[in-house]
Amino acid sequence: MDGAEHTIGIVGVGLIGGSIAVALRDRGFEGRLVGVSRAPERLARQANADALNHISGHLSEAVAECSLLIFCTPVDAIIPGVRSIAQQIQPGTLLTDVGSAKAAICNALTSVVPPSAAFVGSHPLAGSEKQGIQHARPDLFHDRCCVITPTSATPTDQHKRLAAFWQSLGAQVVSMTPEDHDVVLAKTSHVPHVAAAALASQLDTAHFPLAATGFRDTTRIAAGDPEIWTAILEQNATATIECLDRYLTCLGEFREAIATEDVSRLKILLEAAKRNRDALD
């Protein structure tokens, strides 16, 4: 990465925050890394925690010394977190997050962060079923897409700085508005999560032996943390509802074709789906 960042704060050091830390070290970052945790002593005992120079239980301690502050907490903790330190943010500080919903956070924080600093949203499309810094991987962001969501109020230099940061971890950076991000993610992630959860909740234990690979694949994401997903779906409610309604309409078309034995229509619907899915690979 360029030499701009000297002290980076990571607020919430789980898989994502931890992977940022180990990825920075892996790529030769020699500055200071401060982790902020609600359970600093437990964090300090985990594997990979030595990538951090200091672990603090207090966000206000980190904001005083960090020029880049990355919130890796669940999405519903980001706005209260930034609000709680708003008065202490130093001029020039860049704040970002890694949450899966962007418009609510970015819009709320525009008026919270002082004009001399900036909050610009990030959403690295990377993760794992395994949680915690002990499972952090230096290549977690390598060749993965990272969306960043500047607004019309974002200074160009802070936009460029955030892009350079994620690129330094190997990510492919895509910039779009927070609203556009939320519409796309509703399609690619939030409605799929609801679709998978609703499928998983329909199944009786007695049917488990007859659930083969297809069912397992289709419902895998339903094992995600309900607390984290409740927050994401609530924060992206508008786009999720709009996309869910289009999904329900599409399911209704399949239902109609099956119920009326319209074989040619059903085949057309399945062919369109296959074309899209094949193109993705």
Added chain:
Amino acid sequence: MDGAEHTIGIVGVGLIGGSIAVALRDRGFEGRLVGVSRAPERLARQANADALNHISGHLSEAVAECSLLIFCTPVDAIIPGVRSIAQQIQPGTLLTDVGSAKAAICNALTSVVPPSAAFVGSHPLAGSEKQGIQHARPDLFHDRCCVITPTSATPTDQHKRLAAFWQSLGAQVVSMTPEDHDVVLAKTSHVPHVAAAALASQLDTAHFPLAATGFRDTTRIAAGDPEIWTAILEQNATATIECLDRYLTCLGEFREAIATEDVSRLKILLEAAKRNRDALD
């Protein structure tokens, strides 16, 4: 396997039919294996085709000499196939299939097959994205569930014979009525297929870079052959529609919780889904 089967006919020799052939050889079957194909010369050139003693382009040729005849064609070809040879079926012959929908086939064939023989449905829950006998695997059925669907008209000895056949290939055999099979499979496979196809068809090419692992997993089965899936959904229309309606109701509950910002209700729904999905692993 027990020594009961001397000549086995496999009608439609793709991945499943081919894997039956190589699995039989792998487990020391020394009897005669006859493959029936619409393209016998092409089949003969494929890898693993040497597991077959003879390849015929004519089903009527195979029925004359086979005591066990396994239809591995798409589900919509099974009823016409059995009908076409009904007059030639030898006494004692056991006919089965490997299709994903059972009630329509089993009910139609009860009156087609002469009383001295029997048709009993099978559905091995095994497969692969790779098609064709060249990808056949001797362990494809090993430790996988195989549902067999005898009816009240099925002679006990033919039921036992079919169970012993699949067990000889390493499968875990579960017996249920064709109707019960179709209700369960609507939940574990047919509605998940519709759900995945509808999700895949919603996505624009422009959004592909933002479709991460979760979307890929959830929509993977949408890449299945539209022709094969049209036939399955049509053959299991009744149970699929009933299950799809319950799925739509459940999606409506998620929608309501998101739209009304009922965070506690949304969390309860997501928790129930996670509990089910976690229990599956």
